[in-house]
Amino acid sequence: MSARNILVINCGSSSMKFALVNEEQATFPLQGLAERLGSPEAVLHWQLGDNKQSLEIPGADHHAALQHVLPMAQDASGGHLSAIGHRVVHGGEHFTGSCLINEEVLNAIRDNAQLAPLHNPANLVGINATLDLFPDLPQVAVFDTAFHQTMPEYAYRYAVPEFLYKEHSVRRYGFHGTSHNYVSKRAAEMTGLPVEDSCWLTAHLGNGCSTCAIVNGESRDTSMGMTPLEGLVMGTRSGDVDPNLHSYLNRTLGWSLEQIDRALNHDSGIKGLSGLSNDMRTLSEARMAGHPGANLAFEVFCYRLAKSLAAMACALPKLDGLIFTGGIGENSAPVRERTLEHLKLFNFKLDKAANERCTRGVAGEIQAEGSPRVLVVPTNEERQIALESLELLDA
Template sequence: MNDDTILVINCGSSSLKFALFSAQQLNCIASGLAEKLGTKDAVLSVKSGDEKSSYCLDDADHHIAINHVINTLQALKLLVKDPLGIGHRVVHGGESFSDSVLIDETVLAEIEKCSALAPLHNPANLLGIQLMAERYPSTPQVAVFDTAFHQTLPETSYLYPIPYELYTEHGIRRYGFHGTSHKYVAEVAAKQLNKPLAVCNFITAHLGNGCSVTAIKNGLSVDTSMGLTPLEGLMMGTRSGDIDPGLFEFLNKIGMDSERISQMLNKESGLKGLSGQTNDMRTLFDLADKGDEKAALAIEVFCFKLAKYIAAMAASLPSIDALIFTGGIGENASRVRSAALEKLAILGFEVSHSLNNSNGRESEGRITEPDSTLSLVIPTNEELVIARDTLNNAVK
């Protein structure tokens, strides 16, 4: 028998994030994270209401971690029967998926094909699907793709200026990511403005360890900063974002092979690379306030590149109903938002320092002055979107 719950799974290469929702109200009743899987420091944290608990997993792999998650939810009497549906975050859906889909063998094969475009992500996503199918063979599973929202990009946005056959034969193009987050905050903003999403024009900035900016015209994604992979675009926590492609040839000449270059650009660059210390923006603020020049420089470069990309996204829109900040940095780092908005005065933005310092909590998210172009802070909820799409696809 099925329980009245929706289970959301986000399986990474060494982590497993989950959330359990009530199918009736779509409210989150439990969530958690298993991280550092495959190491002696593997740990599972679970939150239900005001209760938090932590469990040492001792070198656990994903299979053991998933079993521990399910057993914990059952012990808490939150998952009494089989879930009604299981939703999975899948990073790359290529051009095959423009919406969330019920998983079958055909869908699995397409996700596998896209693994070449996201070798760090899709194999882990597939593993999560496989493990949950073993645990709940009769429960419908749904794939929710990071790339799906961006399948409305026009050719002028998604094509790279390289030989066209590289697109037609190998699928090399801009795909974009964080689509679930960009879609969610745009929907929330439209409701706050009391306007149909189909007539809204937004710029959305998802800023966390990974960062991306999207232009949304009449409710549809028409440009975005991430590209073929999540490495392109904004400077991020450990990713470089945009660089001169000629850098690869230069680094090869000084002895770095492609694997080493990829490691450096994905794991050792961005805020961590420039500061030489950390990718945590809060720590960088503390260091900068104590006089650390490299930390201050990393923050300054981050804010400049953010403003530069936001301005670029404006070229795809006839007007701007709102600039929306979301993600861990976007929702909490008032200094980043202030610095970016001050550089965007040409677009009519004037930050309200009092509203911005409260992260918009006292003004329904608004952080700009009354006569300014509107900017909002809207907390993202990707798990809720996945749960909603799972319910819509699994129960018909």
């Protein structure tokens, strides 16, 4: 049987990432991004092999962008597209794994839109567009939250009146599940450990950040909660703050819920602390130049990350290693070094040369002799979505 091809689609509110994943090829035959959709500046970027191209598509929505992408995917797959895998952010308690999309699944994704109002509706737009254009092709929904459905109740319940959980779904869900799942399995491969007998702390660090405790291939706890705002300091998100901050800002500044929500989600994090940027590369340069705000943002980011990892360790019966991944986790040697300095009780020791070497897609172990394992593992959420799609086709 020839190698199968899965088209992976990840729709945001005004953007769409896509990748064609061949089960036997390490690189993607086709990948790209449509951005600023719905505006006069809408544009489609793609890479076919080594060839990079762009096309202006003024006013195009997701459906129009997909009308360009799907024929490319068909050509790049030699006319053998096996399925389309969709990233869906919030599956609530409906989904403990990926599933083939049908009317029941679509309704459940709609029902969970209240838990992810910026993401689930956009994910549905992509699904509906591909269903229109390829009605006979198997389509798979892969949920960010599904991997964390193995958390025990004492890890996912908030200490609030029970009716809020029973009637309004107020609980911790966690996100970045495809990334945490993928890198923990890759780490087991890299170290020769069986997935079903390995325990990891993972740190997915990008514009959004989260930690996870993974036992024998299952999530036992994670830092994000009911929404992606809980937990670590992120690019523009505050992470954990005093829950009474909302009422304080309302009383003292007269801010509405919408203003508070915007401040905590879009104007906070390392952007808010530094007063400069939500990009760790920019902050690193400014920090080296002596910018106090950039230095503060860096220090808060690393300290809060270390605190979260230490807390996640409560869920592990043993520690086989700590994994850094995501844009910051894979590329910022200073973040990794400073974070480990805060975790003295774990006896982590860094091999500085190995730490400096592991950037730009280079995977490896970066601990010194006598230290617990510390790994840099590039994430590949598109491949994880494709793998889960293939598992469903095989089933």
